[in-house]
Amino acid sequence: DTAVSQTPKYLVTQMGNDKSIKCEQNLGHDTMYWYKQDSKKFLKIMFSYNNKELIINETVPNRFSPKSPDKAHLNLHINSLELGDSAVYFCASSQGSASRTGELFFGEGSRLTVL
Amino acid sequence: QKEVEQDPGPLSVPEGAIVSLNCTYSNSAFQYFMWYRQYSRKGPELLMYTYSSGNKEDGRFTAQVDKSSKYISLFIRDSQPSDSATYLCAMSGMDSSYKLIFGSGTRLLVRP
Numbered sequence: 001d002t003a004v005s006q007t008p009k010y011l012v013t014q015m016g017n018d019k020s021i022k023c024e025q026n027l028g029h030d031t032m033y034w035y036k037q038d039s040k041k042f043l044k045i046m047f048s049y050n051n052k053e054l055i056i057n058e059t060v061p062n063r064f065s066p067k068s069p070d071k072a073h074l075n076l077h078i079n080s081l082e083l084g085d086s087a088v089y090f091c092a093s094s095q096g097s098a099s100r101t102g103e104l105f106f107g108e109g110s111r112l113t114v115l
Numbered sequence: 116q117k118e119v120e121q122d123p124g125p126l127s128v129p130e131g132a133i134v135s136l137n138c139t140y141s142n143s144a145f146q147y148f149m150w151y152r153q154y155s156r157k158g159p160e161l162l163m164y165t166y167s168s169g170n171k172e173d174g175r176f177t178a179q180v181d182k183s184s185k186y187i188s189l190f191i192r193d194s195q196p197s198d199s200a201t202y203l204c205a206m207s208g209m210d211s212s213y214k215l216i217f218g219s220g221t222r223l224l225v226r227p
Contacts, residue, residue, distance in 0.1 A: 004158070031213065040123065041201055043159070043217040056214055090158055098215050099147040099207045106158030 003027050006091050006107040013081060014115055020077045021110045023091030031055075032074040033092040033104065034066060043090070049074055081114045088112070118142050121204055121218030129226050134191040138204035138218045141185065145206040145216075148180050150189045153201045153220065162202070163189060194225045 004025045011019055025032065033056075034046040048056035049068040063079045074091060088111050092104040121138045128134055136150075146167055151159035163178040165171045165187075171178045177190040187206070191198055201220040207213075 041153075041203070041220040041222075043203060043220075045214055045216075048213050050213070092158075094213075097213045099209075099213070102147060102149040102164030102205075103161045104151075104159075104215065106160070108156070108158050 002107075004091055004093055004105050004107040006089075006110050008110060009108065010111050010113075012113045012115065015081055015083060017081050018077070018079045019081060019112070020075060021089055021091075021112075023074045023076075023107060025072055025091075025093040025105070027093055027095075027105060029093040029095045029105070030071055031094045031096065031098070032068065032071075033094075033098075034074065034076050035090040035092060035106075037088045037090060037109070039087070047074075047076075078112075081112075083114050086112055086114045117219075118216050119204060119206060119218040122221055123219055125222040125224055127224045127226060128194055130194060130196060132194050132225070134194050134198070134223060134225075136189040136191075136202050136204075136221050136223070138187050138206075139185055140187075140206060140216075142206075142208065142216075143182075143185065144208035144210065146209050147207045148178070148187050149205040149215070150176075150178055151203045151205055151217075153203060155200075159203055191223075194223075196225045196227050199223055199225050 047066040088109040091107040150163040153159040175192045179188040203220040204218040205215045
């Protein structure tokens with residue numbers, strides 16, 4: 001039973017389209033994250049929610065909008081996709097702060113390609 | 116300059132070799148240090164976690180933190196082909212403990 005699951009795993013779309021990625025965790029964690037990993041493997045935090053409250057909002061274009069309907073779900077909606085949005089988007093979760101145990105549980109990633 | 120620097124590699128070693136992976140960082144407020152392993156087309160998974168300075172050993176893996184030099188290392192003894200992956204260091208400070216800052220990863224290839 002997958003701990004952190006993301007859908008879809010692959011998205012190929014045209015510039016200007018809108019797309020969503022969904023994430024669910026069954027670990028009972030109270031904190032969820034979206035990370036972006038570029039082609040050079042650089043993993044950068046985008047957003048974090050703790051108990052459905054936004055606690056981290058990095059310098060991300062407002063075309064990106066996260067939504068957490070409950071503690072177990074965190075979705076990412078992207079409007080007006082651009083070529084530079086092509087990357088792998090990882091959802092992750094932790095119990096409390098990630099530093100407390102050092103452990104973020106990552107999903108397998110959603111590979112977005114914008115043509 | 117990025118907050119965390121890591122040589123991207125690739126690093127290619129024969130099976131059984133000792134591997135040394137390193138990161139340097141610039142933020143002296145970092146207190147928590149981690150190493151994650153990422154296999155191809157998978158999400159990262161935690162390998163080692165240390166708080167503040169010192170060494171930590173877990174099986175074939177040893178993590179070292181030298182805060183005075185702002186330098187952390189991961190040593191892998193008796194490396195195996197199954198260790199072939201990308202290794203990412205990560206760290207955070209007490210005032211931003213929800214936010215892990217990752218290095219860009221070192222790709223390791225262990226040749227049979």
